[in-house]
Amino acid sequence: MKKIVAALITFSFTLTMNAQPTKTIFITGGDFSVPFINYVIGLTHKANPRVCFIPTASADNPYGITHWYEMCAELPVHPYVLRTFINSSPEQKSFEETILSMDAIIVGGGNTLNMMAIWKAQGIDTILRKAYDKGIVMAGGSAGSLCWFLGGTTDSRPKQLTIVNCLGFIQTSHCPHYHSEPGRRPLYQQLVLSGQLPAGYACDDRAGILFENEKLIRSVAADKDSHSYFVSVADGKIREEQLPIEPLPQIPVH
Numbered sequence: 001m002k003k004i005v006a007a008l009i010t011f012s013f014t015l016t017m018n019a020q021p022t023k024t025i026f027i028t029g030g031d032f033s034v035p036f037i038n039y040v041i042g043l044t045h046k047a048n049p050r051v052c053f054i055p056t057a058s059a060d061n062p063y064g065i066t067h068w069y070e071m072c073a074e075l076p077v078h079p080y081v082l083r084t085f086i087n088s089s090p091e092q093k094s095f096e097e098t099i100l101s102m103d104a105i106i107v108g109g110g111n112t113l114n115m116m117a118i119w120k121a122q123g124i125d126t127i128l129r130k131a132y133d134k135g136i137v138m139a140g141g142s143a144g145s146l147c148w149f150l151g152g153t154t155d156s157r158p159k160q161l162t163i164v165n166c167l168g169f170i171q172t173s174h175c176p177h178y179h180s181e182p183g184r185r186p187l188y189q190q191l192v193l194s195g196q197l198p199a200g201y202a203c204d205d206r207a208g209i210l211f212e213n214e215k216l217i218r219s220v221a222a223d224k225d226s227h228s229y230f231v232s233v234a235d236g237k238i239r240e241e242q243l244p245i246e247p248l249p250q251i252p253v254h
Contacts, residue, residue, distance in 0.1 A: 021135025023213050025169060027145035029176045030205030031109045034071050035222055035248050039208070040104050040139045041077050042249065049103035052080040056118055057110025057143035060085040064108060084118055096127045102136055109142030112164050113156030116147065125167060132169055141205075142176050149174035150198060153187055161187050163196065170214050173200030178229065180205045189238045192231050199232035207245065219243040 024043055028036055041049055053068045055061060060083045072079035082098055099105065105128070107115075119125045132138050138148060146152050147166045152174040154164040161183055175188040184202075191197040201209055201216075206226035210217045219228040230241045 021133075023132055023135065023169075024137045025132075025148050025211045026137065026139040026208060027148065027174070027176075027201075027203060027211075028141040028205070028208035029145065029178055029203030029226075029228070030180065031141045032071075032106055032139070032144070033222070034075070036139075036141070036208060037071055037075060037077070037106065039220070039248060040106060040137060041075060043137045043139075043210075044103040046103050048076050048078055050078045050080060050101065051104045051106060052082050052098065052102045053106050053108060054082045054084075054140075054144075055108040055110070056082075056084045056124075057112060057115040058108055059110070059114075061110075068108075084122060084124070095122060095124055096130075099124075099127050099131050100134065100136070102131070104137035104139060105131060107138075107140030107144030107147055109140075109144055111156045112143040112146050112154040112166070115143055116164065116166060128167065129169070138169070141208075145176050145203065146174050149200060152176075152197065152200065153184065153191065163191065170211060171198075173197040175200070175202040175231070176205075178202040178204050189231060189240070193233055193238045195233075199230070202229045202231055202240075204228070208248070209243070216243075219245045220248045221245045222248045 026040055026043060040051065055064050058064050065081050069079055148169045149166055150168045150171055150173055151163055151165040153161045155161055156164060175184055177184050179185060188202060192199055203209060204226040206222040207228045208220050209228050221227065227245060228243045230243060232239050
């Protein structure tokens with residue numbers, strides 16, 4: 001009997017050691033608000049998790065950073081900010097030390113193209129991949145949603161929306177602001193239809209999608225008029241599939 005018990009303990013320990021963390025990404029079509037931050041807090045499955053806001057796309061806008069702390073003030077969370085527009089000093093933590101110590105990352109909106117260039121120059125793209133593989137929750141809206149996909153359309157260049165290449169954690173394209181900005185939907189559909197972008201997911205500003213291990217788990221929305229979509233090509237025509245939505249869970253604010 002002792003040998004059987006020992007074998008079971010060893011087997012259980014081996015399964016635990018070999019278990020892979022769930023890789024989680026949660027996106028919305030627009031900027032994050034308090035209900036969406038609350039949702040990310042719940043995804044960590046931790047009390048008072050460490051959640052880091054990355055405002056690179058807005059050039060570390062101080063008003064956006066202040067707003068982040070204001071939104072977190074009454075939430076069960078330890079909020080942090082990763083600034084990239086910095087001057088070196090000995091007491092600073094490295095980008096890797098900061099990111100890998102978090103339970104969740106929320107990326108803010110702004111100029112996606114500039115953000116991707118800065119992340120690559122600073123090695124943050126590689127660090128975020130380590131964090132994602134480790135099971136740290138990745139999230140964001142607008143530029144902060146687009147960054148996790150192969151690419152999509154961006155207003156980061158002068159005059160018109162153009163294609164931007166991103167991290168590719170999820171191997172599809174993406175379109176934020178799907179209905180709030182009139183040019184987004186027709187251009188995205190045109191690019192998918194022509195093959196310039198692969199099929200992908202589009203979100204209205206107050207809608208979001210949860211992915212685990214690159215698979216769609218659910219679509220949520222803060223109101224009944226906001227939706228998410230899968231846009232693809234079928235029989236030479238664009239196909240827009242509205243995803244079933246669930247109400248955004250109301251996690252109690254402490």
